[in-house]
Amino acid sequence: MIWNREMETMKRSDLQALQLERLKWVVNYCYERVPYYRDKLDKARVKPDKIKTLSDIKYIPFTTKDDLRDNYPFGLFAVPMKEIVRVHASSGTTGKPTVVGYTKNDLNNWAEMVARIAYAVGANSDSIVQIAFGYGMFTGALGLHYGLEKIGATVVPTSTGNSERQLMFMRDFKTNTLVSTPSYALYLYEVAKEAGFPLDSYNLKLGLLGSEGCTPEMRDQIEKTWGMFVTDNYGLSETGGPGLSGECVERDGLHICEDFFLCEIIDPDTGEVLEPGSTGELVVTPLTKEGIPLLRYRTRDITRITYEPCRCGRTTARMDKIKGRSDDMLIIKGVNVFPSQIESVLMGIKSIGPHYQLVVRRKGYMDTLEVKVELTDGSLLDRYSEIESLHNNIKQRLKAVLGLDAKVTLVEPKSLERFQGKAKRVLDLRNQ
Amino acid sequence: MLIEQLSIFVENKKGRLAEVTGILAKHNVDIRALCIADTTDYGILRLIVDKPGVAVECLKEEGLTVSLTKVIAIAIPDTPGSLYKAVDLLAKHDIAVEYMYAFLNPKKDTAFVILRVEDNEKAIKVLTDGGVALMKSEEMYTL
Numbered sequence: 001m002i003w004n005r006e007m008e009t010m011k012r013s014d015l016q017a018l019q020l021e022r023l024k025w026v027v028n029y030c031y032e033r034v035p036y037y038r039d040k041l042d043k044a045r046v047k048p049d050k051i052k053t054l055s056d057i058k059y060i061p062f063t064t065k066d067d068l069r070d071n072y073p074f075g076l077f078a079v080p081m082k083e084i085v086r087v088h089a090s091s092g093t094t095g096k097p098t099v100v101g102y103t104k105n106d107l108n109n110w111a112e113m114v115a116r117i118a119y120a121v122g123a124n125s126d127s128i129v130q131i132a133f134g135y136g137m138f139t140g141a142l143g144l145h146y147g148l149e150k151i152g153a154t155v156v157p158t159s160t161g162n163s164e165r166q167l168m169f170m171r172d173f174k175t176n177t178l179v180s181t182p183s184y185a186l187y188l189y190e191v192a193k194e195a196g197f198p199l200d201s202y203n204l205k206l207g208l209l210g211s212e213g214c215t216p217e218m219r220d221q222i223e224k225t226w227g228m229f230v231t232d233n234y235g236l237s238e239t240g241g242p243g244l245s246g247e248c249v250e251r252d253g254l255h256i257c258e259d260f261f262l263c264e265i266i267d268p269d270t271g272e273v274l275e276p277g278s279t280g281e282l283v284v285t286p287l288t289k290e291g292i293p294l295l296r297y298r299t300r301d302i303t304r305i306t307y308e309p310c311r312c313g314r315t316t317a318r319m320d321k322i323k324g325r326s327d328d329m330l331i332i333k334g335v336n337v338f339p340s341q342i343e344s345v346l347m348g349i350k351s352i353g354p355h356y357q358l359v360v361r362r363k364g365y366m367d368t369l370e371v372k373v374e375l376t377d378g379s380l381l382d383r384y385s386e387i388e389s390l391h392n393n394i395k396q397r398l399k400a401v402l403g404l405d406a407k408v409t410l411v412e413p414k415s416l417e418r419f420q421g422k423a424k425r426v427l428d429l430r431n432q
Numbered sequence: 433m434l435i436e437q438l439s440i441f442v443e444n445k446k447g448r449l450a451e452v453t454g455i456l457a458k459h460n461v462d463i464r465a466l467c468i469a470d471t472t473d474y475g476i477l478r479l480i481v482d483k484p485g486v487a488v489e490c491l492k493e494e495g496l497t498v499s500l501t502k503v504i505a506i507a508i509p510d511t512p513g514s515l516y517k518a519v520d521l522l523a524k525h526d527i528a529v530e531y532m533y534a535f536l537n538p539k540k541d542t543a544f545v546i547l548r549v550e551d552n553e554k555a556i557k558v559l560t561d562g563g564v565a566l567m568k569s570e571e572m573y574t575l
């Protein structure tokens with residue numbers, strides 16, 4: 001199940017040579033075409049010819065989301081608008097949207113990356129794929145769309161919303177592959193249970209879930225409910241959308257499309273490049289982008305990269321599932337807390353549902369964390385002591401993982417908000 | 433001799449009780465007895481109704497967390513000392529009461545007490561042997 005054998009199983013030394021050639025190209029391209037980069041490189045006293053090896057990338061200053069915002073909308077584009085054939089904008093999870101533009105070559109390359117990651121988990125021309133990502137400015141839906149068409153899959157572009165209709169198509173078209181966020185896949189299952197059709201009238205076998213984090217525990221939960229094979233893929237709109245990396249069937253890390261991206265792991269505080277195998281912030285330099293090239297883009301996502309060959313036969317580097325976005329990281333009473341850590345704990349506990357909400361408040365100078373979960377197991381209701389022990393169990397496990405006391409609140413099933421796009425599970429009320 | 437009791441998980445939110453009882457009303461379920469125990473965040477509503485099966489079904493359909501438990505109902509004279517006699521019997525036989533609630537039947541000078549104990553069979557025997565009248569489920573549902 002390797003779509004592009006040449007690129008995905010290339011000898012590492014050949015791959016590095018290709019990356020170096022492309023890195024030199026992109027640095028030069030930015031310097032020549034984008035005044036913003038020229039200034040930045042001049043200030044840092046880096047001329048493009050300073051790049052002689054891959055590790056020389058460390059001399060280049062980082063690019064951040066703020067740089068994109070400051071140059072809103074097209075300030076960092078490297079080609080005139082007549083060469084731009086598509087524009088997307090970030091979903092704006094954190095603030096004002098950032099705009100990206102694609103040339104024809106960019107779109108072709110994008111489809112190629114997505115084709116690889118979809119093919120790697122078993123999607124092919126027999127797949128009937130329902131894309132339940134919102135179509136529009138968001139890169140997710142159209143990104144997956146063209147990549148899946150490229151491998152010959154039948155694409156059903158349902159977009160988000162209208163879950164009943166979504167499920168009708170799923171039954172009638174015998175949809176076997178779902179593209180959505182993990183939380184929407186869970187929500188659809190709740191709706192399906194109530195829609196009155198037996199669950200075997202659905203034919204889902206594969207889920208390409210993305211656009212928000214998904215812990216292995218949550219993945220297991222989705223697999224158990226739908227009975228499908230769930231896979232993770234990664235990308236962010238600034239680097240071109242989904243397709244930067246994706247799991248193969250081994251699900252032992254996400255293979256990076258390294259002929260298109262040079263990835264580094266840095267210390268988010270010092271900016272220093274870390275040793276291979278270390279956990280830190282992912283920094284991405286797209287190697288072929290013409291519309292809006294980027295140099296050392298700081299993703300704010302925390303992960304680890306391994307260069308060991310994978311059992312699947314690919315030689316490309318693999319990154320771990322995203323541990324958290326450094327923007328998502330909460331600092332509560334001085335303790336770093338990733339929502340994904342909490343999710344892992346909650347998914348391992350029976351008697352509660354998979355949905356949750358985190359509420360952070362400040363009382364005086366004290367931060368408090370409240371974790372709301374839905375009680376779904378009626379058998380505990382007979383005795384308070386059983387609810388109490390569930391309650392204490394959740395509290396203790398959270399304490400063990402986070403090192404701080406959280407208030408645990410049990411709420412009724414379906415009372416927490418469900419999300420069709422990216423789930424917003426954290427409610428931080430401290431600055432209000 | 434055992435009676436089906438519903439336990440419903442209810443968040444402490446305005447209007448929640450109205451919603452739950454509204455669902456029961458819509459399905460024509462008649463409530464015979466009820467009690468609520470609450471904590472800061474949630475409460476457990478316990479109900480004896482005329483159609484426990486229907487009640488569980490319709491509440492679950494609305495997404496509520498519900499369970500059915502078998503409890504005992506005794507009928508005792510509405511006079512001082514009657515409850516003491518019954519509860520004392522249980523205590524002497526080492527039967528712990530998890531929770532209980534009571535209501536009056538003014539027509540008959542009788543009080544009914546719903547009891548949740550650890551060992552139903554043993555409690556029934558002790559109470560019957562001690563001369564305490566137990567209610568049958570049909571009696572309870574059609575009260």
